[in-house]
Amino acid sequence: MPNSKLVIFTDSYPYGSAEPFLANELEYLAVAFGDILIIPLNYGTSKKAQSLPANVTCTKPILNSTKNKAELAKRGLLNCAPIGKYLGELLRGKVTSSAKAMWSWSIGLLLSRAILSSKQVSNVLEDDTYTTLYFYWGVRSSFIVPFISENCKNIAVRFHGSDTYEETNGGYIPLRSQQLAKVNKCYFCSEYGRKYVESKYPFVTKKAEIARLGVHDRGICQPSTDGVFRILTLSNMVPLKRLELLVEALMQASIRIEWTHIGDGETWEVVTSAALKLPQNVKATFLGRQPNAQVIEYLTKNPTDLFVNVSSSEGVPVSIMEALSMGIPVLATAVGGSPEIVDDTVGKLVSANVSAVELMHEIEDIAKHRSYETLRSNARNRWAERCDASALYQQFCQSILNI
Known part of the structure; x- marks a missing residue:
């Protein structure tokens, strides 16, 4: 399907130095899809973008920096994005177990509303020519998955490590059950991660797949020969x-x-x-x-x-x-x-x-x-x-x- 169009949601790639392994994957995605659009969440460590394949473009990041809490608060509060699903989690007592869980909920709420209200994302969600949305992480940008209309797009999420385990996120990941229910395909970088999520959300089994990251042949590193x-x-x-x-x-x-x-x-x-x-x-x-x-x-x-x-x-x-x-x-x-x-x-x-x-x-x-x-x-x-x-x-x- 060479005419298929893909949207990739990243943390900062192609800006900054994060997610370097995505460059390897993009080489193959660029051949498989006719057009690819990357939507970074923020600039990361640099506003200089890396070079991309000819059929891959990227938008301006949604936020300048996710570490700028003033910007996040302003962008996450001053808009008309929906809030009901987050209030539901709060009322059901899912986030009041600890201060860390409450913090994760708050950040998730602000990020979701900032992303959903961004022009970059609203344009994509309204454009029927983009057939697949691919979220490179199971947190941050993918917090918006529960808000995407039914049958609007094919949705894929890749789960690495820190974005997989609730224990490393204060014991709570915002809207995790609703996110997993909406996703068409969950790609896990490890068998361990897949089993972890399936043990908590058994319905994921039918849509889970192991898709490890990989690296190219870079040559051979030599061992020491001087006794050190x-x-x-x-x-x-x-x-x-x-x-x-x-x-x-x-x-x-x-x-x-x-x-x-x-x-x-x-x-x-x-x-x-x-x-x-x-x-x-x-x-x-x-x-x-x-x-x-x-x-x-x-x-x-x-x-x-x-x-x-x-x-x-x-x-x-x-x-x-x-x-x-x-x-x-x-x-x-x-x-x-x-x-x-x-x-x-x-x-x-x-x-x-x-x-x-x-x-x-x-x-x-x-x-x-x-x-x-x-x-x-x-x-x-x-x-x-x-x-x-x-x-x-x-x-x-x-x-x-x-x-």
């Missing part, structure tokens, strides 16, 4: 990534280690300050946030021996897929969808409750692994089997075209 064991972490610096735990573990290191972290965020000061106390045999380097292309360039030009992810919650991390594609062994906590691509044949899967001492022990075990080269070749094979963008996105495109 080089570790890489790549993530936002937020509490659930638990980088402080890794710092605590590295305090116990008995081998020479160089740890490089790419990313920034709210725990930057805490983590970098703690890293100043690392022993002399451990060197820590913090490169800050970098575009995906620069991350790939780093991996192709610098030896890396182990990729580490000690998150308390995850979907199926694209960063782990990137590491596997380059033949880098991975140590990850057994949370979310990580066990679906990581096991002892490609590195090490550890308990979510791993202690700092245990974590360091596992890192040193990999450094001294008798078949370390086998781990690297197995990692590369795991990418080819489960994380290859070409195969995964072609399957996804066929599915979303035939909703």
Whole structure:
């Protein structure tokens, strides 16, 4: 159906540096659909837009910044968008269990009304030529799904990690049951996420599908040859990534280690300050946030021996897929969808409750692994089997075209 028209709702893509993995997916969607329109929620980190395929256009973001609470309040209150569904949730007592739930409800209400009243969205909802609406996240922009008219459009939502689990959203996600009821197809990045949602909303089973993200072949990263064991972490610096735990573990290191972290965020000061106390045999380097292309360039030009992810919650991390594609062994906590691509044949899967001492022990075990080269070749094979963008996105495109 090459003449089909698709609308993609993103957080900020193609603006800023967020959602870099969407670029891979868009290559295939642009072939499958005749025209694609992207509607970003906000600018993110930059007002400069990335280049897009010829048949893909984007609107101005709905908001300048979702972090600007004054703008959100003004745009979310001063309009005529519907409010009844949110009042219903409030009256049924679904949001009064905690302050966090009440906050999630409030933000959801403001976002929904700001999005629904935006010219970008109203134009699309009134245009019959756009056949499919694709929400890239299960929260924020997709809060408007319950308000879309019946049989108006085909609706697809992709669920990653933080947008899937209610526990990571104050125990409450606005209008979640009504959202899931209205969606035609729910795409989950992990089997774990699918089972989680189905256990709470059994009616989702008939419309649920596993559609993992994928990465392209970027070449092979080389291992160290100078006796130093080089570790890489790549993530936002937020509490659930638990980088402080890794710092605590590295305090116990008995081998020479160089740890490089790419990313920034709210725990930057805490983590970098703690890293100043690392022993002399451990060197820590913090490169800050970098575009995906620069991350790939780093991996192709610098030896890396182990990729580490000690998150308390995850979907199926694209960063782990990137590491596997380059033949880098991975140590990850057994949370979310990580066990679906990581096991002892490609590195090490550890308990979510791993202690700092245990974590360091596992890192040193990999450094001294008798078949370390086998781990690297197995990692590369795991990418080819489960994380290859070409195969995964072609399957996804066929599915979303035939909703």
